[in-house]
Amino acid sequence: MLLEIDDIHVHYGKIAAIKGISLQVEEGEIVSLIGANGAGKTTTLKTISGLRPLTSGRVVFNGEDISKMPGHKRVMAGIGQSPEGRGVFPGMTVQENLLMGAYTRKDDLSADLAEVYELFPRLAERKNQFGGTMSGGEQQMIAMGRALMTKPKVLLLDEPSMGLAPMLIAQIFEIIKEINKRGTTVLLVEQNAQQALKLSDRAYVLETGRVVKSAPGPALLDDPQVRAAYLGGH
Numbered sequence: 001m002l003l004e005i006d007d008i009h010v011h012y013g014k015i016a017a018i019k020g021i022s023l024q025v026e027e028g029e030i031v032s033l034i035g036a037n038g039a040g041k042t043t044t045l046k047t048i049s050g051l052r053p054l055t056s057g058r059v060v061f062n063g064e065d066i067s068k069m070p071g072h073k074r075v076m077a078g079i080g081q082s083p084e085g086r087g088v089f090p091g092m093t094v095q096e097n098l099l100m101g102a103y104t105r106k107d108d109l110s111a112d113l114a115e116v117y118e119l120f121p122r123l124a125e126r127k128n129q130f131g132g133t134m135s136g137g138e139q140q141m142i143a144m145g146r147a148l149m150t151k152p153k154v155l156l157l158d159e160p161s162m163g164l165a166p167m168l169i170a171q172i173f174e175i176i177k178e179i180n181k182r183g184t185t186v187l188l189v190e191q192n193a194q195q196a197l198k199l200s201d202r203a204y205v206l207e208t209g210r211v212v213k214s215a216p217g218p219a220l221l222d223d224p225q226v227r228a229a230y231l232g233g234h
């Protein structure tokens, strides 16, 4: 098992945001977390990347308990995160933004940069443009590319389709599939449940800080409860 979360509880002050979530991600998988606003999806990702502390439970990565490991060490261990809201540096060029992802690395970055540009030709065309002047979809690509520059074993993606036009959404999901095919495990948080489930080996449905269902992605697409709650009942 590449990543395992074992009965985690997470609080914001006195408020319990996560009330005992367990989940597993195997090497090579695409796993999705779906659920309504406030279900705890983002908090789960932040707990894995070390941005939120646990109240109790464990996060195990590659067989090691990393529950207390600082975030930057988790990045070096192989956990890459593309955050919700993207966090692109507006006053840096596209290329400088990408290189920020790799600032802890001392090895040659040119092959990885070339691979990111191959996955996102739009970024290659605009590598000298300031991040802040890129469109929403392009900034999403920067955030994903920057996370890939850390050479992650697992890539955590928080709402990559948020705010994007339908054509771009399809493109982003294609790129996620390609990233996975090239060997990166993916843990995906999505409001766009339909697209996420189609692409996922497995998925977990979260409700108010708990897992209420887990199954292969395509099976959840056919699940009447999931259809009614998250797929617009179609």
Ligand code: ATP
Pocket (backbone or CB within 6 Å): 012, 015, 016, 017, 035, 036, 037, 038, 039, 040, 041, 042, 043, 044, 191
């Ligand atoms: P969304 O799809 O809306 O992003 P989510 O499933 O990602 O939702 P979280 O952002 O993880 O949900 O939030 C889980 C719960 O924790 C919510 O009730 C939210 O209000 C609360 N919460 C999140 N961040 C904070 C914070 N910084 N301070 C206080 N409460 C927070």
